[in-house]
Every structure is written in structure tokens, then in C-alpha cells.
Amino acid sequence: MTGQTTHDDVPAAGAMPMLGLGTWQNEDPEQCTESVRAALEMGYRHVDTAKAYHNESAVGDGIAAAAVPREEVFLATKVWAGDLAYEDVIESAERLGVETIDLLYIHWPSHAYDPEETLPAFDELLDRGVIDRVGVSNFTPEQIERAQEVLDAPLFANQVEMHPYLKQEELRAFAAEDDLNLVAYSPLGRGTVLDDDTLAEIAAKHDASVAQVSLAWLREKDVTAIPKATSEAHIQDNFESVSLDLDDADIAAIDAIDRTDRQIHPDWAPDSW
Numbered sequence: 001m002t003g004q005t006t007h008d009d010v011p012a013a014g015a016m017p018m019l020g021l022g023t024w025q026n027e028d029p030e031q032c033t034e035s036v037r038a039a040l041e042m043g044y045r046h047v048d049t050a051k052a053y054h055n056e057s058a059v060g061d062g063i064a065a066a067a068v069p070r071e072e073v074f075l076a077t078k079v080w081a082g083d084l085a086y087e088d089v090i091e092s093a094e095r096l097g098v099e100t101i102d103l104l105y106i107h108w109p110s111h112a113y114d115p116e117e118t119l120p121a122f123d124e125l126l127d128r129g130v131i132d133r134v135g136v137s138n139f140t141p142e143q144i145e146r147a148q149e150v151l152d153a154p155l156f157a158n159q160v161e162m163h164p165y166l167k168q169e170e171l172r173a174f175a176a177e178d179d180l181n182l183v184a185y186s187p188l189g190r191g192t193v194l195d196d197d198t199l200a201e202i203a204a205k206h207d208a209s210v211a212q213v214s215l216a217w218l219r220e221k222d223v224t225a226i227p228k229a230t231s232e233a234h235i236q237d238n239f240e241s242v243s244l245d246l247d248d249a250d251i252a253a254i255d256a257i258d259r260t261d262r263q264i265h266p267d268w269a270p271d272s273w
Helices: 029-042 056-065 086-092 115-128 141-150 169-178 189-195 197-206 210-220 232-243 248-255
Strands: 046-048 074-079 103-106 134-137 155-161 181-185 223-225
Touching: 029 046, 029 056, 029 232, 046 056, 056 074, 074 086, 086 115, 103 115, 103 155, 115 134, 115 141, 134 141, 141 155, 141 169, 155 169, 169 181, 189 197, 189 210, 197 210, 197 248, 210 223, 210 232, 210 248
Parallel strands: 046 074, 074 103, 103 134, 134 155, 155 181, 181 223
Antiparallel strands: none
């Protein structure tokens, strides 16, 4: 897909690495800053945040504190659903303390979201050089198609919940046909997949952790994962998934897991979920 790399290669300037650090619920400023710094110095080059996470400033501080040039870091954030009026979108891009945001998402297609008002603001930010790419999050295929009709800019990514208990077959097929990057939040199912027997057997076979297996499965599906982690041990464990190669039997076994368990479903989520 356009603009994606794995950590097996040196990322091209501005490319989106297929493993990133998620920062949802990492609201303690010092902890968040340290997590971002540690992840970047460990080798991560993709950090994901959002206004709703209440940590954008701390993420910016972590990027500044790391011994990694800013131009090597792919930084993504999201505009909250209540801030999607034109002027609110413009203002939202100023909180991270960085000159350019690599990817700015619409967090949810709800609340103040109005394609005709919201999306021109994203085009404006792109024209000004404030952002490099436009993304959406939690969008259905129909909502993506409507956004593409309004946007002048190409739509780069859709960020959704995805893990072995929520395989997102329809969205993956749509993304592949539309050359759209799919980014997985909660790629460990908020911990639910860690007790799965199938994943545990595959992990034992490869002398890996269950978390690494889940993340490697997503990579095999051409999906970028952004697992949240705060401790250096968990950040390191997730990062080691980039060297785990699953075989066809492993992929088939995970694909065959007969369980659907969505973790994130607010009342105002799209009706067609």
C-alpha cells in the first residue's frame, strides 16, 4: 500500500512504518513523554495520539527528548468528533508543538462531523503545509466513499479496531481495492487475545509472546498496528514482533478463530458496524 514500510527496511522519508506506539490512556505527562522517548530510541518511528487522549503535548515532548531526528518520526494525531467544524479543525492542528503533522485523522464520523464543512478544513491544512496526509478513523466503506467525493486531497488511511477477534474482512478488502492504508488500534483486543489458546500454541512454536503473534498476524494482513504500551518491557516486546515471521499454517489457524469480540463501540458509533 502507498506509503507503508516495515521496520525490516529503513523507512523512506515521511513513510508510515507498519508498527507504531499507541498512546491511548497514557495520560500521565511524565510517563507519556518517557514512553515516547524510550520507544523512539528503541527503534520505533511511528507514534499515534489524539486530542481525546489528553497527551498531545506530552507526546510532542517525548519526540523532542528522543535522540532521533524529527524528520525520521511519523507522527499521527486525531481531531475529536466534537471539534470538526471548519475553524475547530484548523485550531486543532496546533497543539503538538511540531511544525508538521504527518497524518491527521478525523477521530469519529459523528457529533460535529459534516463532510462539506469538515473536510475542506483538512484540505486547507494540507495546502498550508501543516499536515502531510489526511486520514479517517472508525469510518465505514460508505463514509469513506463520501469523504473521497468531498476531499481534494487523497485519503491516506482508515484507523479502526482490529485484532484476531475482530478481523475486519470487509474493511480490509475495501482498503486493498482502494489503495487505502488500514491502521489497527487495540491490536491486542485490550488484552482479550492474550489468553487465546490458538495464539498461545503459535507463540510457543516460535518462542514468541502472544502479543507478538497478534501483531505479526496484522502485519501479514498488510495492516499497520499501533499497540499502546507504557513500560519499557512491553514496548520492547511489541517491537520484537517485527522480526516474527508467521507461516501459512499459523495464518490459517488465526483466520479460523471463530470469535468476534469488539471492544470499542460507543452509542454514537456508525450504525452499520
